[in-house]
Amino acid sequence: MIRSALLISLLVATLSTAFAVGLGSAAGWLLARRAFPGRELVDALLSLPLVLPPTVTGYYLLLILGRRGWLGDLAIPFTLGACVIAATVMAFPLVVRAARVAFEEIDPRQRLAAFSLGHGSGSTFWQVELPLARRGLAAGAALGFARALGEFGATLMLAGNIPGRTQTLPLAIYEAAMTGENAVALALCLALTAVSVVVLLFVGRLGRGRA
Amino acid sequence: MSTLTADIRVTRGGFSLEAAFSAPPGITTVVGVSGAGKSTLLLALLGDKSPASGRIGLGDRTLFDGKSGIDVPVHERRIGIVFQDALLFPHLDARRNVAFGMMGGDRPEAWLERVGAVSLAARRPADLSGGERQRVALARALAARPEALLLDEPFSALDPAARSSLGTLLVALQREAGVPFLHVTHDPGEALRVGDRTIALDRGRVVAQGRTTDLLSGSLRRIAGIGSDNWLRGTVLADGSDGTRVDLGGTVVATARLHRAAGEVVVLALPAEDVLLARGEIHGTSARNVLAGEVVSLDAADEGVDVVVATPVRLRARVTRAAVSELALVPGARVWLLVKASAFRAAD
Numbered sequence: 001m002i003r004s005a006l007l008i009s010l011l012v013a014t015l016s017t018a019f020a021v022g023l024g025s026a027a028g029w030l031l032a033r034r035a036f037p038g039r040e041l042v043d044a045l046l047s048l049p050l051v052l053p054p055t056v057t058g059y060y061l062l063l064i065l066g067r068r069g070w071l072g073d074l075a076i077p078f079t080l081g082a083c084v085i086a087a088t089v090m091a092f093p094l095v096v097r098a099a100r101v102a103f104e105e106i107d108p109r110q111r112l113a114a115f116s117l118g119h120g121s122g123s124t125f126w127q128v129e130l131p132l133a134r135r136g137l138a139a140g141a142a143l144g145f146a147r148a149l150g151e152f153g154a155t156l157m158l159a160g161n162i163p164g165r166t167q168t169l170p171l172a173i174y175e176a177a178m179t180g181e182n183a184v185a186l187a188l189c190l191a192l193t194a195v196s197v198v199v200l201l202f203v204g205r206l207g208r209g210r211a
Numbered sequence: 212m213s214t215l216t217a218d219i220r221v222t223r224g225g226f227s228l229e230a231a232f233s234a235p236p237g238i239t240t241v242v243g244v245s246g247a248g249k250s251t252l253l254l255a256l257l258g259d260k261s262p263a264s265g266r267i268g269l270g271d272r273t274l275f276d277g278k279s280g281i282d283v284p285v286h287e288r289r290i291g292i293v294f295q296d297a298l299l300f301p302h303l304d305a306r307r308n309v310a311f312g313m314m315g316g317d318r319p320e321a322w323l324e325r326v327g328a329v330s331l332a333a334r335r336p337a338d339l340s341g342g343e344r345q346r347v348a349l350a351r352a353l354a355a356r357p358e359a360l361l362l363d364e365p366f367s368a369l370d371p372a373a374r375s376s377l378g379t380l381l382v383a384l385q386r387e388a389g390v391p392f393l394h395v396t397h398d399p400g401e402a403l404r405v406g407d408r409t410i411a412l413d414r415g416r417v418v419a420q421g422r423t424t425d426l427l428s429g430s431l432r433r434i435a436g437i438g439s440d441n442w443l444r445g446t447v448l449a450d451g452s453d454g455t456r457v458d459l460g461g462t463v464v465a466t467a468r469l470h471r472a473a474g475e476v477v478v479l480a481l482p483a484e485d486v487l488l489a490r491g492e493i494h495g496t497s498a499r500n501v502l503a504g505e506v507v508s509l510d511a512a513d514e515g516v517d518v519v520v521a522t523p524v525r526l527r528a529r530v531t532r533a534a535v536s537e538l539a540l541v542p543g544a545r546v547w548l549l550v551k552a553s554a555f556r557a558a559d
Contacts, residue, residue: 107298109294109298110298110300112257112259112285112292113292113294113298113300114286114300114311114312115258115284115285115286116257116285116286116288116290116291116292116312116352116355116357117286117291117311117312117351117352117355118286118287118289118312118314118355119286119311119312120284120286127311128300131302132300132301132302
């Protein structure tokens, strides 16, 4: 139980961080670089999962993706995919915020300099903007990873709590504590703490590292 | 060779810039006080700010044409830019900065060598001095083989020695590249040292343009807030204990000792009030410079009249209105100018 929960948690956190960083970087870049009507409203909506109770976010996800959801039956609930979706949605706002700040901190004339040297938007993004934003993006990724790792409420709503299938570390801890398996709960807590410490060390190193 | 031409109207907030000029191969300096529209002009030429109307051309290419809707994007204009703060890519070393926009089979080292920065190839921008960064920025911009180069006060944050040596480098690089350089500066000495032509901007309008040495210093003073009536560029002929002789380009003058080696380029300032004017040739004067010339024009000045005299180098002498009529000063009149050696001041 300890092993499968740890593996599920690491897998879910890794996948959801990858998705959140990919989509969040794009969204952060758009928010930083493009002035469009309703930009701040979009920013606020994207940040909602940060302030809503996770169970509320989870319930919305169930409404959209559930068996009789708005998108039809996609057979998502109670799968590992549901865990990943829930964790991605919860990690996403943190990554978007970090990405927006990281891109906004780049002098817009850097883009102009790259353009003047014959590079188009795409090449400038990959060769100039992304490398210059990488510290901010990595910090966002680390925070998103931690958020995904600790995700409980939304995951419970969308993915349930099926040992060996959708039971992540936080859910396993809850179950162990409720059923009086204190040694198991403690072991799971220590495992989660250890992973969190590693993430914190990683973030700290980024903060001290050179640009 | 390609010439950069523009006849554009650009609006930016409540500010509007109307500029019509052409910059042939060579260094064209753009002077004007802050707020005159220098930066707006550069951004419009670069393609970052679309003009409301008009046309920009480079050689036989049209980069912008309001009527036919042509607006070539920045990365296809082939116009380079060097910013005041160099703005190198901080995550790349000097060599990779230069390689970033490089065309053809050049080696970045060759470009770094041209700007005297080959020893800095492996350094990141954070480890370079201001002058070194500008050298690398020049190499980076030129390695992309632009058809025109814009320079936005690139040397203004540097100390006078670095400014002077980079000015010399800039002239050499332009001669090699053979494309128009548009060099924004608020330093008249620099404009005269490097500029072949000058465009003076004032409140969004081009108020004067022409060969830098011909451009009347009086108007530059009014426009650019530059503190002298006569700005002169010359080459030191001899420098000794009894003073320095400077060739201004057809007119040789004696100045107080400048402590410059023969062959060095100097920029001299001369107040119009310090130039005396006579209708006949004067002998036996303590003034070290007696220059024969012809009146070109008469400009009303704040106090009196500025008489512009071709010696052949044009000098401004300020006289009273009464003197103008008494001496019958009209364009074409033959006159002699008297200037004390100590009236000349070296600008840098």
